[in-house]
Amino acid sequence: MAYRGQGQKVQKVMVQPIVSFTRSRIQVWLYEQVNMRLEGCIIGFDEYMNLVLDDAEEVHMKTKNRKPLGRIMLKGDNITLLQSVSN
Numbered sequence: 001m002a003y004r005g006q007g008q009k010v011q012k013v014m015v016q017p018i019v020s021f022t023r024s025r026i027q028v029w030l031y032e033q034v035n036m037r038l039e040g041c042i043i044g045f046d047e048y049m050n051l052v053l054d055d056a057e058e059v060h061m062k063t064k065n066r067k068p069l070g071r072i073m074l075k076g077d078n079i080t081l082l083q084s085v086s087n
Helices: 017-021
Strands: 002-004 008-010 025-030 033-045 051-060 066-074 079-084
Touching: 017 033, 017 079, 025 051, 033 066
Parallel strands: none
Antiparallel strands: 002 008, 025 033, 025 079, 033 051, 051 066
C-alpha cells in the first residue's frame, strides 16, 4: 500500500490489458479456425475472457467475405488472440 501525504492511503489497482480494447474495433482470432476471424467492438467481458461484441462480423480470410452477426457473446475458450483493427 502506498501513502499520499497527510497519512492518506492510496491503493494501487492492476488494470486488465483487455480494458485497453473496450469500445474500439478489434479482430478476434479463433482457436482452430485459421480461415475465419471475428471483428467487432468489445462492450463487455468477464474473468473467463468471455466477450460481448457489438456490430460483430464474421470475416473469411481467403475470400474476404463478411457476414454481419450483430451483437454476440463469444466464449473465452475459443479466443486465441485479440488484435486492434485500424480504421
